[in-house]
Amino acid sequence: MQQNILGNAEQFKQSFREEAREILVELESALLELNESPQDMELVGRVFRGLHTVKGSGSMFGFEQLAAFTHNLENAFDAVRNGRLTIDSGLVDLTLSALDQMRAMLEEDAADDPAARAMVLERLVQLTGIEDAHKTGSTPATPATSAPEPSRPGGALHRWKIHFQPGPEFLLNGANPLLLVRELAQLGKLSVRACMSQVPPLRELDPERCYVGWELHLETDSAIEAIRDVFIFVEDACELSIDPIEEEQPLLELCAADAVARALDEPRAGSAGRRVYDKPDNAASLRVPAARLDQFVDLVGELVTVQARLSQIASRSEDAEVGAVSEEIERLTAALRETSMNIRMMPIRGTFEKFRRLVHDLARDLGKDVELTIEGAETELDKTVIDQLGDPLMHLIRNSMDHGIEPAELRVARGKRSMAKIHLSARYSGASVLVSVTDDGGGINAEAVRARAVERGLIAADAQLSEAETFALIFQPGFSTAKQVTDVSGRGVGMDVVRQRVESLRGTIDVASRPGQGTSVTLRLPLTLAIIDGLLVRVAAQLFVLPLGSTLECIELTREEIEKANGRRMVNVRGEIVPYIRLREHFNIRAELPKIEQIMVVETDEGRYGFAVDEVLGDCQTVIKSLGRFYRHVQMISGATILGDGTVALILDPQRLVQDSLREAVQRGVRGRPEGSATGRRKAEGLPVKI
Amino acid sequence: MPIHTEQDSDTYSIRLDGVVDIAAGTELKAALLDGLERGGELRLSLADVTCLDVTAVQLLWAAERESRAAGVHLQLDGGLPEPVAAMLTGVGFESFPLS
Numbered sequence: 057m058q059q060n061i062l063g064n065a066e067q068f069k070q071s072f073r074e075e076a077r078e079i080l081v082e083l084e085s086a087l088l089e090l091n092e093s094p095q096d097m098e099l100v101g102r103v104f105r106g107l108h109t110v111k112g113s114g115s116m117f118g119f120e121q122l123a124a125f126t127h128n129l130e131n132a133f134d135a136v137r138n139g140r141l142t143i144d145s146g147l148v149d150l151t152l153s154a155l156d157q158m159r160a161m162l163e164e165d166a167a168d169d170p171a172a173r174a175m176v177l178e179r180l181v182q183l184t185g186i187e188d189a190h191k192t193g194s195t196p197a198t199p200a201t202s203a204p205e206p207s208r209p210g211g212a213l214h215r216w217k218i219h220f221q222p223g224p225e226f227l228l229n230g231a232n233p234l235l236l237v238r239e240l241a242q243l244g245k246l247s248v249r250a251c252m253s254q255v256p257p258l259r260e261l262d263p264e265r266c267y268v269g270w271e272l273h274l275e276t277d278s279a280i281e282a283i284r285d286v287f288i289f290v291e292d293a294c295e296l297s298i299d300p301i302e303e304e305q306p307l308l309e310l311c312a313a314d315a316v317a318r319a320l321d322e323p324r325a326g327s328a329g330r331r332v333y334d335k336p337d338n339a340a341s342l343r344v345p346a347a348r349l350d351q352f353v354d355l356v357g358e359l360v361t362v363q364a365r366l367s368q369i370a371s372r373s374e375d376a377e378v379g380a381v382s383e384e385i386e387r388l389t390a391a392l393r394e395t396s397m398n399i400r401m402m403p404i405r406g407t408f409e410k411f412r413r414l415v416h417d418l419a420r421d422l423g424k425d426v427e428l429t430i431e432g433a434e435t436e437l438d439k440t441v442i443d444q445l446g447d448p449l450m451h452l453i454r455n456s457m458d459h460g461i462e463p464a465e466l467r468v469a470r471g472k473r474s475m476a477k478i479h480l481s482a483r484y485s486g487a488s489v490l491v492s493v494t495d496d497g498g499g500i501n502a503e504a505v506r507a508r509a510v511e512r513g514l515i516a517a518d519a520q521l522s523e524a525e526t527f528a529l530i531f532q533p534g535f536s537t538a539k540q541v542t543d544v545s546g547r548g549v550g551m552d553v554v555r556q557r558v559e560s561l562r563g564t565i566d567v568a569s570r571p572g573q574g575t576s577v578t579l580r581l582p583l584t585l586a587i588i589d590g591l592l593v594r595v596a597a598q599l600f601v602l603p604l605g606s607t608l609e610c611i612e613l614t615r616e617e618i619e620k621a622n623g624r625r626m627v628n629v630r631g632e633i634v635p636y637i638r639l640r641e642h643f644n645i646r647a648e649l650p651k652i653e654q655i656m657v658v659e660t661d662e663g664r665y666g667f668a669v670d671e672v673l674g675d676c677q678t679v680i681k682s683l684g685r686f687y688r689h690v691q692m693i694s695g696a697t698i699l700g701d702g703t704v705a706l707i708l709d710p711q712r713l714v715q716d717s718l719r720e721a722v723q724r725g726v727r728g729r730p731e732g733s734a735t736g737r738r739k740a741e742g743l744p745v746k747i
Numbered sequence: 748m749p750i751h752t753e754q755d756s757d758t759y760s761i762r763l764d765g766v767v768d769i770a771a772g773t774e775l776k777a778a779l780l781d782g783l784e785r786g787g788e789l790r791l792s793l794a795d796v797t798c799l800d801v802t803a804v805q806l807l808w809a810a811e812r813e814s815r816a817a818g819v820h821l822q823l824d825g826g827l828p829e830p831v832a833a834m835l836t837g838v839g840f841e842s843f844p845l846s
Contacts (some may be wrong), residue, residue: 227769233801237838250839258780258809263772266801270839 068230071343072117076162079106080155081410086410087148087155094143103151104133105285110158112239113289116232122161128177129154132184141184149420150179152413178515213244215279215301216525220287221254221269222294228264231290237270239286273301283513344441349400356389356396357679360587363389364676365701393587393677400584402442404482404491405433410446415478418457425464425475435482437489438584439559441619445491445581448557451550452493452577455479459495460575470572472496486607486659488563488711489585494576500569502526522722527567531555544636554579561585562694564711566661580661582694590678590697592705593656593669595639596647599705601678601697602667606658606710612673613653627655627666636666637717639708641716658710665714678707692716749796756833757787764795766802775803783789783817794825797811804840 083106088101107130115123129151135141154176160168180186198356218240222233240246255261274283283293283298363385409429419426437445460477461467468474479494500525509515509529521529529535533552555578559563563581582588583605590601606668613636614625621627625636637656640647655666680695687693694709749767753760759782767775782789791805791807814821826832 136822227802234834234838238834241837248837255805255809255812258776258806259785261776261806261809263776263802263806264769267805268801272839375823436781490831545834 069117069119072113072119073162074343076110076114077159077235077530078406079110080159080162081406082106084152084155084413087151088416090143091145091148091416097137100133100136100143104130104137105288107133110287111236112286114162115235116289117230124159125154125161125173125177128180128186129660131186131396132180135186141186146183150176150183152416153181160419160588168486172612174448198274213275216272216274216276216283217297217299217301218272218274218283219269219297220272220294221296222266222290222668224249224265226266226290226293227593229290229293231293233268233270237272240272240274240283240483241358243278243282244274245275261475269295312529320562338591347565349439353396353400354674356393357587358394359389359700360677360679361700365702366700368700390677397438397584397587398440400586401436402439403434403436404442404489406444407442407445407449408433408482409481411449411480411623415457417455422457423463424457424461426461427475427477429477429479430481431479435484435489437482438586440487440585441581441583444557444561445579446719448554448579449480449491449493451554453480455550455574456493456495456497460499462497466498484583485580485661487588487603490578490580492578493694494574496574497573499573499575500527500530500567502569503570505529524567527569530564530567559691562709564715580723588680588707590676591656591709592673592699593639593654593667594671594673594675595643595669596645598643598645599699599703600639600669601676601705601707602658603707604657604675604711606660608657608659608664611655611657611666613668614657615651629664631664632664632709634666635663636668637713638668640668640670642713660711660714662714662718665710666714667708678705680707750778752778754785758790759785759787760790760792762795763803764797766798767796768798768800769802770794772802772806775806776802779806783810785812786817786819787813787840789819789821790823790824792824793827793831796828796831799831799835803834 083103084609086099086102086106090096090103093099107126111123111126114120114126131140132147132151136143136147141147151362152678157168157173157176161173217499220233220236222231224247226233237246237248241248249271252267254269255267261267276283280298287296306354359446363599366382367386370379373379379469412428415426415428429613443463456478461478462470462472464474467476477496480492481494482489482491485492505526506515506521506529509526509532510517510519512535514529514532514535515521517744520574531554535551555565558579558581561581563579566578566580568578569575589604591607593600593602609629611627612630617627625638626633627636628634634655634657638653639645640649653668653670656672657664657666676697678697681697683690683693692709692712693706694712695707696704697707699705749763749765749771751762751764753762761775761778761782763775779789789810811821827835
């Protein structure tokens, strides 16, 4: 039992850490918005509530130092809320520094520096004039005994009658009712009485359950929301009512009247905010360790493979019942797969929002004025992809800030706004997501890149490189055109990290740049790394899978049409000329050509392309298996899958196949696409160029 | 553990020290039941307690209530340390330490 409780305590701490990490990201984001809109009281409220949450639950889960430290910041924002203090960039910057300290305290890591904490609090006192008992953040937060003066917005005093009865699971959830009562005392003059009438005989008493209830009488000038905020983490686990007191009534009398009302089980008319703890579970979400989710998805993947095998056996069986059961299992497996994939999908918002702080700090350090705009933050990606995306985006943004964006004077001289812009965006494109970092800086100097590459011996002095090949050089290890190494970038490491990480995610990088106008780097990433819907196709005896998400249609290719095209790999699809790639030629598969081939028309960044195959076998749920490190450079194959009969099919990457084919065509001096097609137009404009 | 018990012919003593919270609840309950069942005198020492949470308070409160019915003389040795007493009073346990 003892071990169980201690184990629970550690689990609660871990849950708090996870929750607090998210709150700190939200706080950072709200503070940076507040820097732009210092009058926005809703943002002030967001910051206050975030700090209040960290303080309250931190104290509850044993992070006393964190709670005490946060208490000071909460006081400052309470003063802002009540009009006693105004927001300026100094307060925002200081609070951002304080968030770093809070993060270190939360993780209990080496970055936790009591001296730095003390310095932050000293500056906070200087800035706000609010003295506090918890200056060092090294003493526990004990609001009732050593709290600062309760907030006094100068409004009218109100009297509230609060009934608070913890529910059966209250203590097991790590909550501490005594701390809540003490926290209420911060809001004003509090009379409190613990009601023991529910405490059962000792023998029947469950020592892990709270039977004590509280009747409280609070006189405060704070709004009812401030009272509710105190119970913000426990409102679903307790019975709570907050009622205004119209006329003078002694506390004990109030308690007695309530006791009678409860005894008679009378409905409490007008009892706003009352919550009954034994109502059905209304938790809107559940926190699950990522590793457990990965295990779940792995098992679903195995199930999909076994189900494919069952389907094959059922198709050979003459027993109709076996066929019916197999179809039902296939239907359920597809639904399970869909559900499990959806569970892993997360909006990219959290990753994007983290960069507001990076841009703010770098802009300050570099003396540049930079605005970060975000678009498509609701776009969802597999959790694994999102987890891997932070570093590449960080390097891209640092590079833009340091090398891309010019100093303000130069921007003005070039006729640009002095405030530069970095735009982070995400959007869906077939079975992929495009994540872009765009700046309106000076653009990539292709000549400088080339000269540096020659100097470093990466290319010969007389090498003929296309723009794409030139831009690709910036992703080489150790490559940098920076004249000096700064704290921000210039060592030539960042872009190499971007390339490696994106490749490991089976993604691609596009670079578009115009001198003097800016650069856009777009990462094309798969929606998921685990299971996809695919189309199984055959070329001779070789099986391939094409991602269904990017496949538009299937058309027939007859000998007659091949002859009409005069040897060009083009097909007329309802008036549109679509180039195609014959997989048997691309992969050098020698076998007899069927009379009629099938062309799978696929949407790519280069426009519509066809892939000619011998036969389309049908759709299949494809569990993606890595090809291993020996094949990591084979980029047109994104993985392999095991089919129901145990054979292996390669999963094609249509985008890479088209790029590979275009590259070959350029080398042979053959145009890959007809004039007037989407790619033709794009190349004429010079943007974007692929790497 | 923060719970120490001793007994002689007619006295059962429970001494608590440090933090007495939910983690000690089961053991405290067992000790209190043991003390009540033996009859005679039950002596309770809370002088070395640094923190009492609500689970400990309700166990002690229930034990005191039942001691009267069981004919057990429950006696508090030395009172509560001032910070702990102030904290309990502040959260509405007016009759604590044991009345």
